[in-house]
Amino acid sequence: xxxxxxxxxxxxxxxxxxxxxxxxxxxxxxxxxxxxxxxxxxxxxxxxxxxxxxxxxxxxxxxxxxxxxxxxxxxxxxxxxxxxxxxxxxxxxxxxxxxxxxxxxxxxxxxxxxxxxxxxxxxxxxxxxxxxxxxxxxxxxxxxxxxxxxxxxxxxxxxxxxxxxxxxxxxxxxxxxxxxxxxxxxxxxxxxxxxxxxxxxxxxxxxxxxxxxxxxxxxxxxxxxxxxxxxxxxxxxxxxxxxxxxxxxxxxxxxxxxxxxxxxxxxxxxxxxxxxxxxxxxxxxxxxxxxxxxxxxxxxxxxxxxxxxxxxxxxxxxxxxxxxxxxxxxxxxxxxxxxxxxxxxxxxxxxxxxxxxxxxxxxxxxxxxxxxxxxxxxxxxxxxxxxxxxxxxxxxxxxxxxxxxxxxxxxxxxxxxxxx
Amino acid sequence: xxxxxxxxxxxxxxxxxxxxxxxxxxxxxxxxxxxxxxxxxxxxxxxxxxxxxxxxxxxxxxxxxxxxxxxxxxxxxxxxxxxxxxxxxxxxxxxxxxxxxxxxxxxxxxxxxxxxxxxxxxxxxxxxxxxxxxxxxxxxxxxxxxxxxxxxxxxxxxxxxxxxxxxxxxxxxxxxxxxxxxxxxxxxxxxxxxxxxxxxxxxxxxxxxxxxxxxxxxxxxxxxxxxxxxxxxxxxxxxxx
Numbered sequence: 011x012x013x014x015x016x017x018x019x020x021x022x023x024x025x026x027x028x029x030x031x032x033x034x035x036x037x038x039x040x041x042x043x044x045x046x047x048x049x050x051x052x053x054x055x056x057x058x059x060x061x062x063x064x065x066x067x068x069x070x071x072x073x074x075x076x077x078x079x080x081x082x083x084x085x086x087x088x089x090x091x092x093x094x095x096x097x098x099x100x101x102x103x104x105x106x107x108x109x110x111x112x113x114x115x116x117x118x119x120x121x122x123x124x125x126x127x128x129x130x131x132x133x134x135x136x137x138x139x140x141x142x143x144x145x146x147x148x149x150x151x152x153x154x155x156x157x158x159x160x161x162x163x164x165x166x167x168x169x170x171x172x173x174x175x176x177x178x179x180x181x182x183x184x185x186x187x188x189x190x191x192x193x194x195x196x197x198x199x200x201x202x203x204x205x206x207x208x209x210x211x212x213x214x215x216x217x218x219x220x221x222x223x224x225x226x227x228x229x230x231x232x233x234x235x236x237x238x239x240x241x242x243x244x245x246x247x248x249x250x251x252x253x254x255x256x257x258x259x260x261x262x263x264x265x266x267x268x269x270x271x272x273x274x275x276x277x278x279x280x281x282x283x284x285x286x287x288x289x290x291x292x293x294x295x296x297x298x299x300x301x302x303x304x305x306x307x308x309x310x311x312x313x314x315x316x317x318x319x320x321x322x323x324x325x326x327x328x329x330x331x332x333x334x335x336x337x338x339x340x341x342x343x344x345x346x347x348x349x350x351x352x353x354x355x356x357x358x359x360x361x362x363x364x365x366x367x368x369x370x371x372x373x374x375x376x377x378x379x380x381x382x383x384x385x386x387x388x389x390x391x392x393x394x395x396x397x398x399x400x401x402x403x404x405x406x407x408x409x410x411x412x413x414x415x416x417x418x419x420x421x422x423x424x425x426x427x428x429x430x
Numbered sequence: 431x432x433x434x435x436x437x438x439x440x441x442x443x444x445x446x447x448x449x450x451x452x453x454x455x456x457x458x459x460x461x462x463x464x465x466x467x468x469x470x471x472x473x474x475x476x477x478x479x480x481x482x483x484x485x486x487x488x489x490x491x492x493x494x495x496x497x498x499x500x501x502x503x504x505x506x507x508x509x510x511x512x513x514x515x516x517x518x519x520x521x522x523x524x525x526x527x528x529x530x531x532x533x534x535x536x537x538x539x540x541x542x543x544x545x546x547x548x549x550x551x552x553x554x555x556x557x558x559x560x561x562x563x564x565x566x567x568x569x570x571x572x573x574x575x576x577x578x579x580x581x582x583x584x585x586x587x588x589x590x591x592x593x594x595x596x597x598x599x600x601x602x603x604x605x606x607x608x609x610x611x612x613x614x615x616x617x618x619x620x621x622x623x624x625x626x627x628x629x630x631x632x633x634x635x636x637x638x639x640x641x642x643x644x645x646x647x648x649x650x651x652x653x654x655x656x657x658x659x660x661x662x663x664x665x666x667x668x669x670x671x
Contacts, residue, residue: 323515323517325513325515325516325517326517326519328480328513328517329511329513329517329518329519331478331479331480331506332478332480332506332509332510332511332513332580333506333507333530333531333535333579333580333583334503334504334506334507334531334535334583335530335531335534335535336503339534339535343530343534344519347521348519348520348521351521
């Protein structure tokens with residue numbers, strides 16, 4: 011008894027060899043499976059790695075990086091996209107300082123996403139056709155990266171110095187962020203600094219992220235309202251919500267996108283006249299795609315939120331009633347905060363799905379990340395580089411999805427700790 | 431303070447309350463006892479309209495309970511309630527649980543509500559728990575927070591729906607002590623409970639419920655020692671063992 015107490019814990023005594031024997035070669039059959047597995051793995055990985063290092067023509071990605079990042083967005087206005095990224099860095103810095111300062115992993119994940127954002131559009135404020143030495147190509151993008159990290163750090167410092175004021179401002183800042191970005195990207199007037207950039211020129215990762223962001227931001231409140239409506243006692247509201255949710259969930263996203271792009275215009279009148287004002291009703295194609303994605307996502311959001319609402323014990327409603335809270339206060343202060351917290355992991359999963367589903371807008375000929383990939387492949391110079399292009403596109407989707415997932419996993423921890 | 435006359439309630443076909451009539455004076459402590467399913471919980475839950483009564487009248491502090499939402503909200507803000515399962519809000523701290531209703535319903539400012547909440551926590555003897563979450567407290571502490579939360583609205587009447595039934599024996603005492611203090615301070619109380627000692631020490635009247643109505647009512651000393659109704663005798667002989 012005494013000797014065993016003096017030994018280090020079991021796990022530390024197991025050497026690598028012993029670990030191998032226990033986990034991989036416990037019996038003859040185990041050993042055979044292990045060897046077979048290694049052989050299979052190597053026979054897959056080796057050719058892929060050799061191909062990636064020797065044969066692959068990564069030139070197709072390097073030369074078209076700007077297309078992948080922002081599509082045909084005019085070069086003289088790229089700084090507007092950059093301002094969006096910088097603003098995001100600032101707000102993220104503040105939020106990180108306020109809420110997540112203990113969580114290095116989240117910080118690292120956000121940083122990784124930023125580096126990617128940074129490398130993409132800026133890199134490459136230079137026309138792809140120009141042959142430039144690596145250094146001068148990197149220079150503007152480096153400057154932007156430095157500006158970005160400075161702003162991020164600034165945000166963090168603000169949050170550390172004046173937490174009370176930062177707390178008041180950060181909510182509105184997040185709410186205003188997307189509209190501001192939209193204005194920056196789309197522009198305001200016919201000319202000047204904020205000249206309009208038609209949505210037909212938006213593309214690549216920029217378009218993908220814009221559709222995703224609008225989709226998430228618009229479908230979230232809509233989904234919550236639908237979920238509440240589905241539980242409503244008013245028969246008309248309830249019937250409408252159930253009808254909407256079941257209809258949308260019964261239809262593929264592609265169908266909805268096609269409806270928005272092709273069928274909706276058929277139903278709009280040629281001219282609309284309100285007294286002196288007369289115009290041709292037209293809805294921007296990108297807006298239509300965003301609306302389609304949001305409306306689609308809202309139905310699923312509603313069902314997920316409903317799951318959370320159903321899990322709130324009846325006692326919570328009764329306690330709120332007994333204190334004399336009004337129905338609205340009961341919902342917004344007691345029920346929804348708990349219900350939404352419960353479904354955070356599911357909602358993030360859905361957001362990741364939505365992010366990847368935006369690639370379907372390719373089919374209605376919008377040039378998102380995947381759509382740009384297809385146009386790049388159509389360049390005569392790069393015929394036959396499907397593997398390189400699709401691998402690159404897949405890697406970008408993966409990185410963003412992974413960052414979203416990592417952040418959500420970290421966000422779940424402190425909440426569960428505070429509850430129990 | 432509270433007048434209930436001929437209160438009836440049905441759950442579907444089931445006739446849960448069959449003409450309950452009870453008046454409670456200001457400052458009076460009434461304990462309600464009875465076997466499970468006898469309608470005692472349903473009855474006190476009709477007083478703040480957690481359950482709707484279908485016939486009869488209930489008047490609380492001069493306001494009649496009708497379908498008028500404003501009347502219901504007024505009565506609810508005058509009537510505090512403590513539940514068997516505490517029903518604290520798990521996403522808010524203890525202090526936020528207590529200040530929520532005064533700030534939102536009474537429109538009190540944060541400082542004043544916080545000050546009152548801390549005084550109440552002092553009164554229920556857990557001032558040091560203010561910034562914890564309910565999940566971090568023991569059952570007895572949670573129930574005392576729930577009492578403080580109800581008191582923060584400065585109610586004229588407190589309803590207790592089996593406040594100690596979900597607690598371990600050693601925690602029952604700390605909750606009962608708080609309730610005794612409250613009773614002695616002159617609060618009007620209706621308590622559904624089977625704590626004989628509590629009833630004996632502070633109750634002015636004990637009502638015995640069976641099959642949806644009050645079968646016997648009287649001062650605790652009389653009711654416990656010489657119960658008249660057969661059902662009361664049977665029930666008391668069972669819980670005294």
